[in-house]
Amino acid sequence: MSAPRAAVIHKDVQNYYGNVLKTFADLQTNACVTPATLVPKYVQETLKNVHEDVTSRYYGCGLVVPERLENCQILDLGCGSGRDCYMLSQLVGEKGHVTGIDMTKAQVEVAKTYLEYHMKKFGFQAPNVTFIHGCIEKLAEAGAQQESYDIAVSNCVINLVPDKEQVLREVYDTLKYGGELYFSDVYANLEVPEDIKSHKVLWGECLGGALYWKDLAIIAQKIGFCPPRLVTANLITIQNKELESVLGDCRFVSATFRLFKLPKTGQAKRCQAVYKGGITGHEKELIFDANFTFKEGEAVEVDGDTAAVLKNSRFAQDFLFTPLVAELPAARSCSGLETKDIITDPFKLAEESDKAKPRHAPDSAGGCCGKKKSC
Structure with missing residues (x-):
């Protein structure tokens, strides 16, 4: 421009x-x-x-x-x-x-x-x-x-x-x-x-x-x-x-x-991450993004990118990390679940979220962009 x-x-x-x-x-x-x-x-x-x-x-x-x-x-x-x-x-x-x-x-x-x-x-x-x-x-x-x-x-x-x-x-x-x-x-x-x-x-x-x-x-x-x-x-x-x-x-x-923004270190490997809990407002469960939710004390398999983020950011003190016993098959998702694909498309996520809404729920068109009375 x-x-x-x-x-x-x-x-x-x-x-x-x-x-x-x-x-x-x-x-x-x-x-x-x-x-x-x-x-x-x-x-x-x-x-x-x-x-x-x-x-x-x-x-x-x-x-x-x-x-x-x-x-x-x-x-x-x-x-x-x-x-x-x-x-x-x-x-x-x-x-x-x-x-x-x-x-x-x-x-x-x-x-x-x-x-x-x-x-x-x-x-x-x-x-x-x-x-x-x-x-x-x-x-x-x-x-x-x-x-x-x-x-x-x-x-x-x-x-x-x-x-x-x-x-x-x-x-x-x-x-x-x-x-x-x-x-x-x-x-x-x-x-x-x-x-x-x-x-x-x-x-x-x-x-x-x-x-x-x-x-x-x-x-x-x-x-x-x-x-x-x-x-x-x-x-x-x-x-x-x-x-x-x-x-x-x-x-x-x-x-x-x-x-x-992470330091230029080597590529992190997939591992298990256990959330210790205690973050204000997220003491028992941390919804990190659309693909990863961590419950206190439960081990979650994470991909290399996620491991790198958790280990090299302010969240490092909130997790325990252990290596996987064996590498996951390539066909499996980086969350360790064969049936779950990693969502990167916001339109796909928005459509899935919209479908998951209870039919009796009030209309909040735009989700985080609620319908205005003046429209």
Whole structure:
């Protein structure tokens, strides 16, 4: 994409989120609303402490709360009005720190306005949150130091940036080895056509700039990240008939992925991993991603990539590892189960999740993107 075109998109996004949208009720699609029913109880408690003015300006397509956050240094990409920052602030504690960066000055000003309110609400002696006005594809220029963060999070923001590869490259540089990017975003089932990319409302609504989901793995591994790990995915539905007609064959999902930056060590071997338990909010069971769930005390066979991630990240202290007695046959999945395929396609996961919903369950179209009353 040309520099002039990228500059126009930046200006349009700043206007859309700074002036057009006043609250989440102004959104024209359901791609940026998260229903509270999907939020774990311990996270719900933290959200209750966030000021309503901050929450009302929240636009996100998922829940970006990875596990084991105590004392971590976190970078929130596209922090907006600061809702996720203030939520994460409570989970990292006073010894941790959260830095939020956003390109929309009006949003950053809202976030800063309530800094003192939240620190007092949380009972913290000193602020553990900092807000920066800047672009997420220029983190170094904005002041983010290299190899200084344990975790980077992003909630429905990377799709708004023209150069996704540059964003991931900047994030990779700021992460410590063993760190991860845990992010929710919108993905398309095909390369998004130019007429959709150039549609101002569709770009602002997180659809026009959606990445073709297969390209994520290509870009991530080119930069140096481990293969993306799919966590959750939910189909996005469009209630606006005019916008739906523009989209044609394009379908979208909101999906959460984790990308790990690991040290350059030898390839880890398949092994058995036993979760010790005890992680806050996940004491008895850790749902690591769509393919691996670890229950306290139970041995789970994991593939080499998963073993490498668990052994070289902040999760190392939470697991016991033992080698397999014999290598698994090649035909078997890396989870050790012949009947289970590893899911990497967010559309496949979203469709399976949708089928598994009880028929009496309330409709939450988009899953992490709940149906809006205004549609």
